[in-house]
Every structure is written in structure tokens, then in C-alpha cells.
Amino acid sequence: MWEDVKLYGRERERIQVDRVLAAARSGRGSALVLSGDPAIGKTALLRAALDQATGFRVLRCEGIRAESGLDYAALHELLLPVADRLPLLPPAQARALGVVLGLDSGPAEAFLVGAALVRLLTELAAERPLLLIVDEARLVDPESARAIVFAIRRLTAAPVALLVALRDDPADTLWRDLPALRVTGLSDAESRRLLAERYGPLGALRLSRILTLAAGNPLALLELPGVVGDLAGTAPEPMTLGPGVRAAFQERVTALPAAVRVLLTVAATETRGVLGIVTTAAAALGVDSEAWEYATAAGLLAVSDGRVERTHALLCAAVHEAATVAECRAAQLAVAAALTESGDADLGAWHRALAAARPDEPLAAALTARAADTRQGPMAAAAMLRQAAAISPDPERAGERLAAAGRFAWAGGDIASAHGLLDRATARLGPERAAVAARGLAGLLEFVAGEPERASRLLLRDAELVDPATAANLRIDAERARWVAGHAVLDLDPTEMTGREGISRFHT
Structure with missing residues (x-):
């Protein structure tokens, strides 16, 4: 059952993965490429599929940057557990895969490797259904990718299933000829459920800010409550990311043109998305029209009705976090200058303070x-x-x-x-x-989150220190605290409680 793995939502993805596994169980080969943003949950879906693949032999590999330039590095990882089965193959094919596995010397001829892979997978699948897992497929060396695609397209009549996790658009990769499914963010309801189960109640403003920035990204939802304070979103300041999300987007951030990174840093700084302010500040930092065209064409920013929307808020935040202190400070000062020029000197002072x-x-x-x-x-x-x-x-x-x-x-x-x-x-x-x-905050806090007896003592103590009007309110609150503690009869004029910032705002 899928419930054995803690996934939130993902009904669409579960159905498609189940279909691939069901096809293999019925003797038919099939494949599915799961593509999507970094940390969106592709690997989690692969792990969940492993739990569903009861009765399958599983072979897997993962693309690694350090090995992406080595011919057949991923295929070596995939086939190493079954290296002892090479004698099942005709001699020429056994030698071809022997070269891939480092058991024979000489060149590896691509067509012969592909043909040998088809034969080997067919032999293995004759014993029981076979599941192939390829994670981080963008980093799989081209020779391995070609061989795997070559084989799976010829195994439609064998119980072989292939699941691939890919960060890029499959259309631009060697995996483009396989069926694909885009993995998107969790729904708002599932995002809220994940946060509630992992963190319990969160403040409304903090929760809203986390949901907006995460946009359903599961890793971001798990990390942001640890780095987003309760005051987040109450004043215009860039959002902080967790280490996992930061690392997941690092490569994509590095690949952006320098001017686009500057533009996104400014957009992350001017959080209200006022087009005139972002445009003026970005221009002051040397951003030209090409950077705007790149950002909008790539779906990173959307411009309409005088506003700039960060359509990929996580990437935008990741760009801001990757910027140097000097670059962030320059963006803050440029936004501050644009605000002051537009007549909003007060908000400009806020950005100068952040800088x-x-x-x-x-x-x-x-x-x-x-x-x-x-x-x-x-x-x-x-x-x-x-x-x-x-x-x-x-x-x-x-x-x-x-x-x-x-x-x-x-x-x-x-x-x-x-x-x-x-x-x-x-x-x-x-x-x-x-x-x-x-103004006597300690006693008020103690009442709502501590001991009413101690709250009463703190409130009376502080009433001797503050101004007369505040002192009168604190004494009323002290009486309420004593009543809650069971030491007094509550006898307060209801009119005294109206509009106060004391305990009565939180307890009636």
C-alpha cells in the first residue's frame, strides 16, 4: 500500500507509477520519467515505488557529477549486482558488457552494448519482474542513457519497468522518447497538512509566508519553519531558505547569467513587487532588457499591471541567498534610492537599515x-x-x-x-x-503561557514601575490572574476591559 510511505497528496503520480509496475507484473515493459524542480519530491516517489515493487528484482543507479564524463559509469552501477549473469549472453555481447563492467579490456561498441543490455534484461525478467531505477538522470553519462533508452524501447513484451527522476525538461535530454510526467508542488491543503503534522500550529502570518515561498515544494515546507521567524512577512525583507533547498538550487542559480542573478536579487529585495521600483533599482545596478527578457521567458518573473511577480519564488530566494554580502547590500541600497525617489522615504529608510x-x-x-x-x-x-x-x-x-x-x-x-x-x-x-x-509584558506572557500565580506577581511588580495608565491595566490583569489561580473573586467593571492590550485580548 502507498500508505506505507509518508507521501502527502501525489495521487496523480501514484496512479502513473502504479500503472508502470502493474504493466510489468502483467508481462509488459514500460517506462516513466518523473521530471520537476529540485527537491520537489521525485526521489521520494522513487523510494515509495520501491516499497510497492514487491516481488520485483530491483536494479538502480544514480547520476553523479564526478562520473558524468565517464563512459558507461551509470550503467556500470546499474549492472554490477548482476555481473555474474554475463555468461548467459552470447560471447560477443558478454564481452561488450564485460568492458562496461571493467571485466574485459578494449573499446565498448555502443550498438553491441545496447543489444547485450536488451538480452541480459530479458533473461533477468524471465525469472521475475524487473524494476530499473535511475535517479538524478541529468547527471547520467550520455552513453549509459542511450543504452538504457535503447533497451527499454525494445522490451515492450518483457516484464521490465523503468522509473527515471530528472530535474530538466525531458524534451531537451536523451530521455525525451520515454513517457514523462511533470511532478509539481503539493496542493495548499496537503502543504498545510504536512506543516501541521510536522510542526503543529504556526502563526497565521508565518504560515502564509511559508506557503507562498514554498509553493508546494516538500523540502522547502520541511525546512522553512526552522528558518522563518514569526515576524516573517510583516515587513518587506527577503526570505531565508534552509540548507537543503539552498543546496538543491545551487546548480540552477550558478547557471543563470550574471545580470539575471542581479535582477532576481533585486526582485527578492523589493518584496512588494512594484514594477517601477524594481525596474529603477535593477537599472541602477546595470540590468538591461536582455536580462528581463531571459527572466520572463524562463518563467522566473512575470510582469503585468505595474507589478513584478516572482513566479519561481524559491529560485529567486536562492539567488538572493547565493549573492555576496556586498551584492545584497547594493540591491537594498538601490531599492532604497528608488523608493526615496518615488516619494516613499520612510520605506526607503527600512531598506537602508537592512543594508x-x-x-x-x-x-x-x-x-x-x-x-x-x-x-x-x-x-x-x-x-x-x-x-x-x-x-x-x-x-x-x-x-x-x-x-x-x-x-x-x-x-x-x-x-x-x-x-x-x-x-x-x-x-x-x-x-x-x-x-x-x-510596559509589563513579562506578566502578560506568563499568564498566557505559564503560571497565573507567578503572572499576578509579575504584573503587580511591573505596575509599580510603569506609567499610571499602564499600571492600572496591569493591576486589573493581576486580579484576573489571581482569579484564575483560585485566590480571589473576580469583580471587574466590563467597561474597563474594552480596547485593552492586556490579558483580556487573549482570554475572555
């Missing part, structure tokens, strides 16, 4: 002022204050900004980020000064 190579108090102050704009929303304000703290030259000012960021994260309902920011603020300021800067 800051050293502490910069005037820039930190500008970002702090922008965070105070109520139109930003609490989560965006938290992200801006966090960045302002990062470039603050004075550790105490940094601590105050971190504490304020924590209070904004609380107001936005992001408990995990509020905890982390308050801990960092307390390390710089000490508990009392952090309490003042965060």
Missing part, C-alpha cells in the same frame, strides 16, 4: 519613528523596531527597542516573537528597565 554595514543611530531613530505610525500595524512595527535595535550603537537603546518590539508583537497576537524579543531586551536592560520599556 546598514555598521551601527547607525539616525537611521535606527528614523525606523523607530516609522514603527510608531499606527498605519503600519503591530507586526510590521515589531519587525521595524527589531531592525532598529540591530543597528543601534547603544546596547541600552537597542534593548528598549527590542522591548517595544516585543510589546507590538504581543499586540499582534504573536506570543512566540514577543517572548523572544523580551528575553533579548532583558539581557541588555535587566528585568526592571525591560518591564518599563515593554
Whole structure:
């Protein structure tokens, strides 16, 4: 049963793989090339197929870059487990495969190798159905690929199945004459199920950002929760990838023209996708029309209605991560300049802060002022204050900004980020000064994620330190905490609870 292997969705792919295996069981040869983006799940499907291939003899090989220039390297790996069966073949064919396996010397004649492979696979399949697995087929040496395709096309009346995993479009490869199936991303529902089962509940903004960037890529879905913070997506900043996805896209990133990499780095930096800003910033870095044409023709970017959509968000993020610190900083500054020129100096300050190579108090102050704009929303304000703290030259000012960021994260309902920011603020300021800067956040957090008795004590402690209006709210929250702990009768005026940022926002 497919359920023995943990795959999410993939009904279409399962059906096609099952058909290939069923054909072999009924005595007919068939093949299927699974193609798709890096880390999209092709190898997982091959592994799952192995579990379904009960009663099959399995031979497999994997393309390796270091061996892709060696004649018949992949075929050597494929046939080595059955090298002892060469005596079944006519002498000339046995010698041909003997050369492939390093058992005989001399040149390997391609047609004779192919014919010998047909004969050998036929003999093996007469004993029981045979499954051939070829992974990373783009790195399989051409001689092996030609021999395998030659053989499988002549084995339609033998119980032989071939499954191939290929990163490229089969139409541009030696595997083009075999049936192919494009493996695409998981559906939104299956992506959410994978995340829920592996990580449990995630914040709505964080979850949305992960789903958007991963675009159904299973490896990205598994890795991104470990590198994407709870504030991700609340302010315009490039996304971070996990090591597996980064490595999976490395080759494709390297293959892109330099100007296209610059363009994609700018597109990853200006996350809102405003065409005018991306165009101006990219032009300032020397990007010409050819780079735009390449990116749109390759399906990396789509331009319409004044917007630039990163149609391959993972590759775009991988390009940004592969860029040097200097290249990323140049992209941030170019975007900042374009924003300032367009009249959005506040957002330009944000990008300059992300590009800051050293502490910069005037820039930190500008970002702090922008965070105070109520139109930003609490989560965006938290992200801006966090960045302002990062470039603050004075550790105490940094601590105050971190504490304020924590209070904004609380107001936005992001408990995990509020905890982390308050801990960092307390390390710089000490508990009392952090309490003042965060307006009693420690007790509020303790109530929702700790012990109500301790929460009451913290709330009353902090009420002695903060301003009178905040102190009054903290004392109300302390009374609620004591009531939850079973030590008091709750007797509060409902009007006092309206519009507050205290416990009542999370507990009714």
C-alpha cells in the first residue's frame, strides 16, 4: 500500500507509477520519467515505488557529477549486482558488457552494448519482474542513457519497468522518447497538512509566508519553519531558505547569467513587487532588457499591471541567498534610492537599515519613528523596531527597542516573537528597565503561557514601575490572574476591559 510511505497528496503520480509496475507484473515493459524542480519530491516517489515493487528484482543507479564524463559509469552501477549473469549472453555481447563492467579490456561498441543490455534484461525478467531505477538522470553519462533508452524501447513484451527522476525538461535530454510526467508542488491543503503534522500550529502570518515561498515544494515546507521567524512577512525583507533547498538550487542559480542573478536579487529585495521600483533599482545596478527578457521567458518573473511577480519564488530566494554580502547590500541600497525617489522615504529608510554595514543611530531613530505610525500595524512595527535595535550603537537603546518590539508583537497576537524579543531586551536592560520599556509584558506572557500565580506577581511588580495608565491595566490583569489561580473573586467593571492590550485580548 502507498500508505506505507509518508507521501502527502501525489495521487496523480501514484496512479502513473502504479500503472508502470502493474504493466510489468502483467508481462509488459514500460517506462516513466518523473521530471520537476529540485527537491520537489521525485526521489521520494522513487523510494515509495520501491516499497510497492514487491516481488520485483530491483536494479538502480544514480547520476553523479564526478562520473558524468565517464563512459558507461551509470550503467556500470546499474549492472554490477548482476555481473555474474554475463555468461548467459552470447560471447560477443558478454564481452561488450564485460568492458562496461571493467571485466574485459578494449573499446565498448555502443550498438553491441545496447543489444547485450536488451538480452541480459530479458533473461533477468524471465525469472521475475524487473524494476530499473535511475535517479538524478541529468547527471547520467550520455552513453549509459542511450543504452538504457535503447533497451527499454525494445522490451515492450518483457516484464521490465523503468522509473527515471530528472530535474530538466525531458524534451531537451536523451530521455525525451520515454513517457514523462511533470511532478509539481503539493496542493495548499496537503502543504498545510504536512506543516501541521510536522510542526503543529504556526502563526497565521508565518504560515502564509511559508506557503507562498514554498509553493508546494516538500523540502522547502520541511525546512522553512526552522528558518522563518514569526515576524516573517510583516515587513518587506527577503526570505531565508534552509540548507537543503539552498543546496538543491545551487546548480540552477550558478547557471543563470550574471545580470539575471542581479535582477532576481533585486526582485527578492523589493518584496512588494512594484514594477517601477524594481525596474529603477535593477537599472541602477546595470540590468538591461536582455536580462528581463531571459527572466520572463524562463518563467522566473512575470510582469503585468505595474507589478513584478516572482513566479519561481524559491529560485529567486536562492539567488538572493547565493549573492555576496556586498551584492545584497547594493540591491537594498538601490531599492532604497528608488523608493526615496518615488516619494516613499520612510520605506526607503527600512531598506537602508537592512543594508546598514555598521551601527547607525539616525537611521535606527528614523525606523523607530516609522514603527510608531499606527498605519503600519503591530507586526510590521515589531519587525521595524527589531531592525532598529540591530543597528543601534547603544546596547541600552537597542534593548528598549527590542522591548517595544516585543510589546507590538504581543499586540499582534504573536506570543512566540514577543517572548523572544523580551528575553533579548532583558539581557541588555535587566528585568526592571525591560518591564518599563515593554510596559509589563513579562506578566502578560506568563499568564498566557505559564503560571497565573507567578503572572499576578509579575504584573503587580511591573505596575509599580510603569506609567499610571499602564499600571492600572496591569493591576486589573493581576486580579484576573489571581482569579484564575483560585485566590480571589473576580469583580471587574466590563467597561474597563474594552480596547485593552492586556490579558483580556487573549482570554475572555
